[in-house]
Amino acid sequence: AEDPIKVGILHSLSGTMAISETALKDTMLMLIEKQNAEGGVLGRKLEPVVVDPASNWPLFAERARELLEKEKVDVIFGNWTSVSRKSVLPVVEELNGLLFYPVQYEGEESSENVFYTGAAPNQQAIPAVDYLKNELGVERWVLAGTDYVYPRTTNRILETYLKDQGVADADIMINYTPFGHSDWQAIVSDIKSFGSAGKKTAVVSTINGDANVPFYRELGNQGVSASDIPVVAFSVGEQELSGIDTAPLVGHLAAWNYFMSVDNEANYDFIDAWVEFKGDEKAVTNDPMEAHYIGFNMYVEAVKKAGTTDVDAIKDAIIGVAVPNLTGGIATMMPNHHITKPVLIGEIQDNGQFSVVWETPSTVAGDAWSDFLPGSKDLISDWRAPLRCGNFNVVTGKCGGSAEVASN
Amino acid sequence: MSMFEQLTNRDQVFEFLAPAASPVDVRHGPILYLEDVNVSFDGFKAINNLNLTIDDGELRCIIGPNGAGKTTMMDIITGKTRPDTGSVWFGSRHNLLTMNEPDIASLGIGRKFQKPTVFEALTVFENLELAMATDKRIFPTLTAIMKPEYRDRIDEVLEMIKLKTLRDKPAGILSHGQKQWLEIGMLLMQKPRLLLVDEPVAGMTEQEMERTAELLTSLAGKQSVVVVEHDMGFVRSIARKVTVLHQGSVLAEGTMDQVSNDREVIKVYLGEEA
Amino acid sequence: MSIFRLLAGLALAWCLALGPAVATAQVQDDTAQTLLQRLAEASNAEKSKVLKQIAESGDERARGWLEAFAGGRLATVKSSGYVVLVTSNTGRNWQVASAVTGDSMGEMSRRDLDSIRVNNALRSQVEGILSVVDLSVADHRARSAAARHLLGRVDTVMAPLIKERLEVEENSQVRDLLANALAIHQLEQGDINAIEQLSGSLNSRVRAALNNAASSDDPAIAAAAEKALASIEQKLKLNKAAETLYFGLSLGSVLVLAAIGLAITFGVMGVINMAHGELIMLGAYTTWGMQQLFPGQPGLALILSIPAGFMVAALAGIIIERSVIQHLKGRPLETLLATFGISLILQQLVRTVISPLNRTVVTPEWMSGSIMINEALSLTLNRLYVIGFALVVFAGLMLIMRRTRLGLEVRAVTQNRAMARSMGIKATKVDIMTFALGSGVAGLAGVALSQITNVGPNLGQNYIIDSFMVVVFGGVGNLWGTLVAGLTLGTINQVLEPWAGAVLAKIMVLVMIILFIQKRPRGLFPQKGRAAEG
Amino acid sequence: MLKIQKLNQYYGESHTLWDLDLDIPQGQCTCVMGRNGVGKTTLMKCIMGEETTKSGSIEFAQDVELTKKRIEDRSRLGIGYVPQGRQIFPLLTVEENLRTGLAVRKDGSKKIPERVYELFPVLKEMKHRRGGDLSGGQQQQLAIGRALVIEPRLLILDEPGEGIQPNIVAQIGEVIRKLIEEDGLTVLLVEQKLPFARKYADRFAILDRGRRVAEDEIAGLTDELIKKHLTV
Amino acid sequence: MWLTRPLREKSTQIFLGVLFSALIVVTFLHLFMPQDSALHVSAYTVTLLGKYLCYALLAVAVDLVWGYLGILSLGHGAFFALGGYAMGMYLMRQIGDRGVYGDPVLPDFMVFLNWDTLPWYWQGFDMAWFAFIMVLLAPGLLALVFGFLAFRSRVTGVYLSIITQALTFALMLAFFRNEMGFGGNNGLTDFRDILGFNLRSDATRLGLFIATGIALAIGYLICRGIVTSKLGRVSVACRDAEARTRFLGYRVERVQLFVFVVSAMLAGVAGALYVPQVGIINPSEFSPLFSIEIVVWVALGGRATLYGAVIGAILVNYAKTVFTGVMPDAWLFALGALFVLVTVFLPKGIAGLLQKRKKAKDDDTATGQEATA
């Protein structure tokens, strides 16, 4: 047989991010196993190469280099945090690798070598705010986040967006907390008073990771219920809920592109496979896992289409590739290396699942560059010939500063 | 002991070129002067209106019951303890209460502690090297080199304190008595104007005591020496003037004979048969 | 929303007028089934109507249906469209029962069921219906909750009914709430006199109503509302201060709990125990484990976790002491290296054996929510318990260290091991017991923390730095110091947080610690005297 | 009471005690003498178990082989130790320092024997002061008092008079005699000061460079011996 | 001269010999061995080794203050990170208009945070000489101010350790804040050139590796020079009996300050060389756990030996690299066990093991003799 196709898996298995990323590694292993059971791709088996960047950002770059230079993998699936992606980015560009990034992120990036299968802000944050405004009549906004770039950027975008819609300064409260923040007493109390001004108030939460549990606990204990002040979260999924006592949370919201509870045969099959793979009846699936599912299938299709695993060939072939997602729709790889996704709003239920209460009528294509940030509203990304540019300025008609990189 | 003096002066070719390390002004009287000093610890008065003067070149013995405040007095002089009230002058120019330990030490006050304290990780030789009177600022210390005459001096002292064989052993392995000797050696290296010696002969044999007595007497005159000791035999052998401290203040002062016949001193300190 | 109002009004009428007699009424089973099926098929707007009909049906099962609907536990069987009640909805197969008869229908695959969607608006509507019904129940707490729910939700149809209810209501708290609810409604109608009733209340919905009135077109009303608000603001300030103090104490007691075990192992024994955080983590996982052992009885499990958490962590401590620490006597700095290794191992052990994911620890009923001091000041119960627990643990430790021989012996052993042994003190035993004690207390901290924060492999790391900070700030070797330091740092943090934000507040606290140590180089309660100065 | 035979001790590679034999008869005070660094303290530490011996035996009360006992059990056998350099617990109060000795008392008493306070009244006065704050002499008194708390059968004193005021030194001597005569205590004393040794000891032994070079009744401590082994 | 004195020591000669041979061998194998040869050292490995050498220099800096001065700094990562940021700022400015937004002056993260001018503290970092001075100055100054306050007040022991930890923790939180103007959590990344050389070329990488090796050699010499000088013995005296040293007339706080600042600067240099090799600097380098880890390397290698620190740093990080690759799920067990076993069975670290061997051969060489002029 031919050499196997080597698939690098770059997810933290230790350190603070292991909590989120371990499941993604397992997802990849499961997908690869399944693909191999079906005979691989182009008659070649797939071979996973797992490394542990240990939640250490420089180590991500080092491991990526190891995967590409030493292990000579054909493609990498990996990363969770933005900073780890930023760390890896120069390496995959230098060594001309392929990276599939499965997590919702702040946008403002488009690399020739990276495929963003998670949501850009316009595929999560904006629709969620629209829902709150239009369906729940929210007029007053708390933007609460962990102090790092994803929440900062998302909140900037939302702030601009809300103000464009006529929301007054006084009706927006912005709050940042450190990673792993565990004492939410004062903040929840502030949110409560902010919410007692007579207008319907909601919290848009970009609070990350471990900080969520104490946050929701405090909300519950201080008697902030979803019917008073709903919280819509962008980083709380089924996996996070599996570590929370959900009873006091019922009715709070999350915006994602996938929920485990979605009633769809493909989804049920995926869940069955996952439960079997993990050997744990309680194993849950979540949005980034779906993103890997989509990304993996897109890669497989692209390899089939190109007939090779050659990186440049894949880059050309993958644009336009469409595969089914797990919510009954189709995900298509766009020229800006982002994909089309439906946006779903779900309410937390007492069983740790979300019940979908609203969804976009059709899928939304991801924007690499936000329309709501002054620096980027004129930029577009298109990696097809002849443009081949990740940051084309439509006003000046020039490809931004990365022209050199593109020809690298 | 001219040999010793020679040693200590070897780098001073001319008197007026001597480093201004110890600009003590003793023209107008005593080298050390304590007036109305008071110290209390959590309400306990350890030093109580203490007045004491030591003349330049004097050898003074201080005795007194355990807890009389002798060590505390030395702590005050060397800047380790700050008194609540009172004044402490070194010569007529230096108010010791405004200075910190290293400043006081560089003025020329050296001390041997009651409980021997040496640098255990350093060798005996290095202990002496560090004590040597040299420029103790950072860069001079960094660039200091071991001149042959320094080495000779250290070896001389090593000979004197009988630790030659243990020269390159870490000081941590010394026996109790050997550490006492090493501390005395360090004091000698320091060439201070004023030596404060807290219980130098504890744990020494009679003969060693005699040698120590000789050493201290020989230093007096050129340097001022304050000795605290409980061994009356030793005190008697060196004493000129003796001060008895009791409950933080001076109980009696005078010659050894005067003091040892003082009823109070006998009562609180010496005991009937001494 | 007016549909909801109308419905609520009707329901109230139904309830008040007919009383318990209606509760026994029953509709035909097939009618009920159709009703529920319509609920399943309806759009959100229509669902609202159907809910109304269900409420009006007066069926004794109606409450169950409404609650099940609000809880997302109604589903239709895909093949038949039959509406079922989901009695257990975890995993891939759900337990279902007939919604109409209540008979169990066994397990069904998730694939074959279609959940009836509910959302916040509908849930709120159901709550409204139920709370109106609840206004006439016997339990005054339930009435009070129902009345509170009505604040800001009364409309013209309901107003007279509330008035009637107000006549007969004898509980003063409920009366007050109802009066306020009514007054809000009247204010909305432009009745300036209502402001008087509202002006003393600290309730946030009342404030919301007054805020709205303050921007009213009628200048008289606006002015009166402003005035009422101002007086409320005044009272709020006081409450706010009290609240901040409470937050501070509660954060402080968490710090104390996390640090107090370290005050023993590090402060007294001198072991730089980097695995302290992981011992806390073990305590937290023990709580989780106990809750798995006693499903459905989180309270009992939690109480049993106190001894269990202590034992588990103490046992781990003993193992650590015997296997590693005992070989490092007299080399305290090396303990840092070894225990750092142990902490890595323990973390990964939990990741591998249990899961890298956080575990759910349920808060028992009696520990959730808050006790209300007044409308603006409530003390969250879990935190209150933690404060109490911290104080009890502290007192207990203090007793052991002060009143028992162990306290004396451990200090003797750490100050001069050889001499202590020469005095006949069994140093090895003392080491084991002390380390076990410190570790056990860390376990207790874990039990408490499981009620506040995540139970996951990183739990320990989040507290280790703070713990060392507290012990050192208080003065190593002094338990009082740890207590005071923890509470002080907690309070300062909470005082700073509102105006500096959480991140800056934390930075400021750290800088403060640095500066404070300059002033007092040996912490708040330094070891004094000759020996300490060295 | 104590019979030491062919004892050898090393610090790392340096041989400190050489084939040392020593007999300490019951109910007497034996004084060990020798220049600084000859190994007196080392010998005491070997008896207490603070240093391990390479070979040889230490027999206690005819039948107990001390070298096989753990340190903490030695004090339980009734050996009290006043080490050189006092070794008090600096951060424990005076009273707590004394209380450390209570655990091994045969009668299980929880009270510090009055005798200790009688002998060293200053200790009673300073009961609540930290041991480390005491003056040198006071600490020495505390160290002796602490050893007495356990009511030992054998009392080891390593230069007990060091730093103590003359009248109390004399008093200590008297107490030693009294304990020997009244309670049948055995005392092993390290002392440099001849007058004290002559006055209170029954026997002496001289060490030189780790070897026992003389052993006799105290009367046999001749100037010649002194000259040979005790002068520098 | 104090700096050249260590060159006469056998241990320093061996150390430098091994270091320079390694540099030469690696360079040779990288440049002249064919790519497919088993002996070829890839650019990946070169950079990896370069990273180890940075860590080694950092560990040497920590050993200087911990081993010889008794100051257990749990915040040395802060100095490392500051040096790294100074270098990162230079590298950011070198990107020029090649950033995603094409702004010739502002780094990308500033554009997207809507900043319109470069903050004052970013001025000058476009000039290499200025940036390189800052690499020394920033950590040096922080150490100076912090050390001045702490040593003046005689903060010692665990109290000092914990406030160094508080220092690095506070800096971490501060640098996380986007308002600080250092790129927040994402830090500084996507570097292009250094001194005009393309950072993405193998030659530059090799150059950086060699530069790091030389920096380590110089750093080692400086430290060795200090510890073998009289000042080194004074340091040890401060470590063991601070009060006693004062009574000899040494200003302990100045000795501590001097050594601390030197150590901080070395750490800064290590950070500056680290950043271009790993390609990112972000606030996690300030994390207290990283600083603790550095101490662990030193302890593992053998405290107060300097070369032990180098061995410890390289060994632990090599172990990490190997373990995370070979057994990604269980590597923490292995690393944890390594720490435990070394402490229990090798009380003086790995250097202790080497010393024991050496001791058997030639007995002692007293430090006093090395000081001979």
Ligand SMILES: Nc1ncnc2c1ncn2[C@@H]1O[C@H](COP(=O)(O)OP(=O)(O)OP(=O)(O)O)[C@@H](O)[C@H]1O
């Ligand atoms: N830091 C302190 N805290 C409390 N008490 C202290 C402190 N320092 C000294 N003292 C007390 O002050 C008194 C004087 O002590 P000092 O050490 O000066 O006595 P001394 O004369 O040197 O006695 P000795 O002859 O026994 O050495 C003692 O009672 C001692 O307990």
Ligand SMILES: Nc1ncnc2c1ncn2[C@@H]1O[C@H](COP(=O)(O)OP(=O)(O)OP(=O)(O)O)[C@@H](O)[C@H]1O
């Ligand atoms: N820990 C140690 N390591 C190595 N050598 C040691 C150690 N302790 C003591 N020594 C050496 O052993 C010898 C005997 O010491 P010891 O303390 O027993 O003497 P000593 O007879 O009690 O003297 P002193 O009269 O000074 O108290 C000394 O030469 C000393 O240097």
Ligand SMILES: NC(N)=O
């Ligand atoms: N991209 C994120 N969520 O960091």
Ligand SMILES: [Mg+2]
């Ligand atoms: Mg004294």
Ligand SMILES: [Mg+2]
């Ligand atoms: Mg001795």
